[in-house]
Amino acid sequence: MSESGFCSRREADKLIEQQRVTINGNVPELGTKVMPGDKVAVDGKFVAASPDNKSDRIYIAYHKPIGITCTTERHVKGNIIDAIGHKERIFPIGRLDKPSEGLIFLTSDGDIVNKILRAENAHDKEYIVTVDKPLSERFVQRMTRGVPILGTITEPCRVEIISKFVFKIILTQGLNRQIRRMCEYLGYEVKKLKRVRIMNIDLTGLKVGQWRNLTEQELAEINTAVKGSRKTSAKAEVEQRHIKPNSPKVGAVNNKASSANKGGNKLSDKQTNETHKKRDIDKSDSRFRKDNESEPRSKGSSSRKSTGRSEQVDGKNRKPQPSSNTYRIDNKVLKKPKPDGNKLSLKK
Known part of the structure; x- marks a missing residue:
């Protein structure tokens, strides 16, 4: 389809x-x-x-304004399809957050979507980001190395400081609100986010709200870039190769179970590595995170050691609790019986 x-x-x-x-x-x-x-x-x-040469396909570049939602659901106010108003049926390649602006592709070619979007295919997407606090080299190092968000560690990326509050970042991933979440983890708030380039296409000549058809040369460059790209994940392809379509039922079940077990072990190892990586990252993030240390003790409070004498705590005299070999009944302290005795002795 x-x-x-x-x-x-x-x-x-x-x-x-x-x-x-x-x-x-x-x-x-x-x-x-x-x-x-x-x-x-x-x-x-x-x-x-459709024709094998895809001559009927549509490929456009759109400079999305802030406030437009990247969805094909027409009942959503401000959806990207109504904003463009193209006469043919098209859909966006990926998404750009509603409060963000910048370049996004739309097409009628569903075959090319995952080839461009999958992180493992390593196709660049470049953003210009403005934050609420002055940037530092430490921030650049942390963003570049990877940040724990959404239960994973982001892939390494390229980051460059442009000015005191503005930086450029080039990603190959496309996690939900990725840049905003990465900055938030390091204690920064994104004030403005603009995508200026996808692969070999940038915003040159496109004003906010405008769109244009991609040229034949641009399409040729994109097709060359995605020629060796996967439409599905490498993991899914491996799993499909492990299951033989003509094998008997029992064998198929066993192969599937074996493959699942192997996959589970690999996943476990991956999770373990990410846990270790996250632990190391958390240790190095103390200067970015809020100080959650408890408040200092008040002057009136004091710690007390367990002694046999009455002591004053918070202005009140408290009697010592019975020792571990006694217990109290009707204000009388009784000794616990010895292992070989049946009588209780009264302590006056």
């Missing part, structure tokens, strides 16, 4: 989960491959296959 230009891969997954898609009249599962000659329909309407 995404390769036909009908929608993005993510939207296709949603449609399949909602059972709105059929292949030859049957409701498919996620990951079902469409073979030549198959008839695919969404809500009963057939989806036509």
